[in-house]
Structures are given as structure tokens and as C-alpha cells.
Amino acid sequence: MADDTPDEDRPAAAPGKGRTGTAGKVPEPAPPADRTENDAEAAEAAAPSGALDPEAAETEPAGELDPATGGPRTRPAPPDGWSPAPPAGEATGTKAAGSSAPAPTAPGAAAPDPEAPDPAHDVEQRRREAGVNPLFPFGRPGQPLGRAHPFVFGFTAALGVITAWMLVKAATNAKSVLVMIVVAMFLAVGLNPAVERLRRLGLPRGAAVGTVFLIVILFFAGFVASLVQPVTEQVTELRHNIPEFVDQLQNNKTLADWDKRYGLLDRAEKAVNSPGFQNGLTDTATGIGKVAINGVFQTLTILILTLYFMSSLPQIKTFFYQLAPRTRRARVALLGDEILDRIGGYVAGQFTIAFIAGLSSYIFLSILGVKYALALALIVAVTDLVPLIGATIGAVIVCLVAFLTGTTADLIACVVFYVIYQQVENYLVYPRVMKRTVDVQPAVTIVAALVGAALLGVVGALLAIPTAAAISLLIREVVLPRQETL
Secondary structure, X not given: OOOOOOHHXXXXXXXXXXXXXXXXXXXXXXXXXXXXXXXXXHHHHOOOOOOOOHHHHXXXXXXXXXXXXXXXXXXXXXXXOOOOOOOOOOOOOOEOOOOOOEXXXXXXXXXXXXOOOOOOOOHHHHHXXXXXXXXXXXXXXXXXXXXXXXXXXXXXHHHXXXXXXXXXXXXXXOHHHHHHHHHHHHHHXXXXXXXXXXXXXXXXHHHHHHHXXXXXXXXXXXXXXXHHHHHHHHHHHHHHHHXXXXXXXXXXXXXXXXXXXXXXXXXXXXHHHOHHHHHHHHHHHHHHHHXXXXXXXXXXXXXXXXXXXXXXXXXXXXXXXXXXXXXXXXHHHHHHHHHHHXXXXXXXXXXXXXXXXXXXXXXXXXXXXXXXXXXXXXXXXXXXXXXOOHHHHHHHHHHHHHHHHOOHHHHHHHHHHHHHHHHHHHHXXXXXXXXXXXXXXXXXXXXXXXXXXXXHHHHHHHHHHHHHHHHHHHHHHHHHHHHHHO
């Protein structure tokens, strides 16, 4: 509210006195910047009690501690004639009281006088423009670079690109290890339903895991043992029949006629005796040995990792569930359990299909009288674990062995049987089993297997269908309900 008291009735304010708590007096305006030295002394004498000296406040900041002693930091007294640098934006041409030198230039202030000496050559000018004082012996720091600064943005983007490239490079170099880890985890999750069934029968988890793992080891051992006998017999028979094959080639009239026309034997002899052929044969044999040793090592590694993952699967699930926010952890855990159950159902369904393929092959080969029917049936069962193309691979092996150990009629019978069986498996058995165990549409099953095989080969074909099942579950339970609320 405005005061209507006439000016002549107001009590005169004492010069230099501030407003009091009872009289409500207005203090005298501050003197101009170009006041004399006497006026400055008078203003200092008239300052209210308890006022802070700006120079003292700047030279001795309150609350600053010495990191060496832990006590208050003491600054050296400013030199005679020193005055603080003016704040940014103010004129820099004024001089401090009692000093003939110009005041130091603060960062962000107006540009220096063009007639002033170059700070690159004049040390005093360098100190003046940098704003050197006891608090900042090397000049006042400038404003920090913001996030929107081009240098900061470019440097951060470059670091991100380099980090991404290094991660991709590391993943590429460790591809074989990552594939083994993924396959081992996939087998552990797939075998977990069998472990849970044994636990429901009263076995502790350790005993259940050991029992399931022992069954897997026995299966692999039986498979390898079934292949040892036929391979040994075939190698021995081939070694004994080599002289007979050579005599047949020498007495063959057609081959003799071709040798007269084209000199096949001479060319073959030169090719065999050449250093390149021998070196290539040695490299091929070495490569086959390396592949065999690497395959055995990878198989043992996958089995060991599978055992560890099976024994610690509950702890692994709990760890990943705890990474979800607390408010959504229960729903994430339910969805995760459902996805793991579907992966287990997929593995069980895949073993069922492989068992059907192996049993059918064994019955057919036994009726046909093909040698090594049990070993060939196990080969068909193992290769049939690969979706869609596994039955074809096993069929080609069986047909080749039947032709080499039997007659042409055996070859034709095997080709007809496996062509018919593969159509039945791909379009009747496989989609129905996967629909029941994984709850994926037959068309999605076939498309997922084809895409996975094109991306990652055999491993991609194995992981494609459970991945499709997990994606379909997330779409149905998360994406579609959210779309209904928009």
C-alpha cells in the first residue's frame, strides 16, 4: 500500500544510515562508480554492522577446506593495488582504485582493445586478458562444453561406433564358443522336464540330473559303439579288395580302349606321383583329423556345459527374473516359465519324431536285409533331430550304404521308402507333434525352420521353432492386449 504522507511531514533520514526496524527509513542511494577516494572511505565507514567486504569474500571463500590438512584453506593476501576481475558482460576499461593497470578481462567480456599488445608476445597482457588472480593463477576457466557441442557429440558418437564394432568383432571371434553355450543351454532347458518328472517321483534334484545325464551319455556311447563295428569291417574289406579292384580295372576292355585313345593311365600315374597331389592328400588327411578332434572336443564341452546348466537352472532363472522391475517381475517370471516349458516340449517332441524315424528305418532295413540295420537306424534317428532336412541326410547315407553293400534293387527300395516317409513326416507327423508340444501353427513351424537354417545352419534350424514359439507367446500375451488399450 502506498504511503500518502506529505514529503514535508516525513522525518529526515540520517545520511549513510540504513533502514531501521521501527522507523522504516529508506537508505541513501549508492554513490556512483566514479566516486572519489574520500567518498569510498565515507561509504565504508557508513556501512552497516556485519556487512561483508566483497574482496575479502572473494579472496577467502567460506567453507573451502584444504585437502592436505582437512582444515580451512588459507589464501595468500592479494598484492597491493589488486582488484577482482569484473563479472562477465561488464566493461573492462575501468581501473581498480589505487592502481594504474587496467582490470583483468573476465571470460565472456567484450573483446580487448585492438591496440593492446598481442598476449602471445606480452606476458603482462596475457595475464590481464586471462584474468589472473590469487584464486586463479592461470586465469579464470571458461564455460564447460555442453552435450550439444559438436565436439562432444562427435566424440561420443565415435566412441559408440568403436564400442559397437569391438563388440561385433569379439562376438565373431567367439562364435564357436557362443554356439556351444547356446546349444548346451538349449539341451539343458529341453531336458529339464525329465528332471522335474523324476523330482516328482521323490528323487532330489542332484540325483535326477545325474540320472538324466547318464541316460544321455549312454545314448551317445551306444551310437558310437554301433558305428565302430561296421566302419572297421568296411575298412578291412576295402583293404583286402584293393588288389582285386586293380585287376578289374586293368582287364576292363572299355578302360583299355580309353587308355589307348587318351592315355588315362599315364596321366593318372603322373598326377599321383606329382608333389602337388601328395601335398594335397596330406593336407586333406590332416584337415579330416583336425575336424574329427575338434568335433570330439566340442561334443565333450557341450555335454559338460549341459550338466552344469541342468544342475543350476533354477538359480539361472531366478537371476534373470530379478533383472526385471519389481512391479513386473511376477508377470515376467510366468511368461519365462511358459517359454521354458515350450522349449522343453519342443525337445521332447523332437526326440519323439527322431525315435519314430529310427524305429521305422530299423524295421524297413531289417525286412530288406540291408547290413548294419541298427547302426543305420541310429544314424537316421540322430540326423532326424535336425528339422525338415535331417531325414533327407539320413536317407542319403542309408541309400548309399545299401547300394555299396547290396544290389541296385536295394537302392531303389530305400529311395522309394524314404521319399514317401519324408513327405509323411514333414506334412503329417512333424506339424502335429509340434502343435501339441510347442503350440505353434504348422505353417509357422516350417517357415521358422527354413529361415533358421538359412541364417545359422543346423544350429539355427534347431533353435528356430522354440524361438518362434516364444515370439508367438509374447505377441499374444503382451503386444495384442496392449494394442487393445490404445
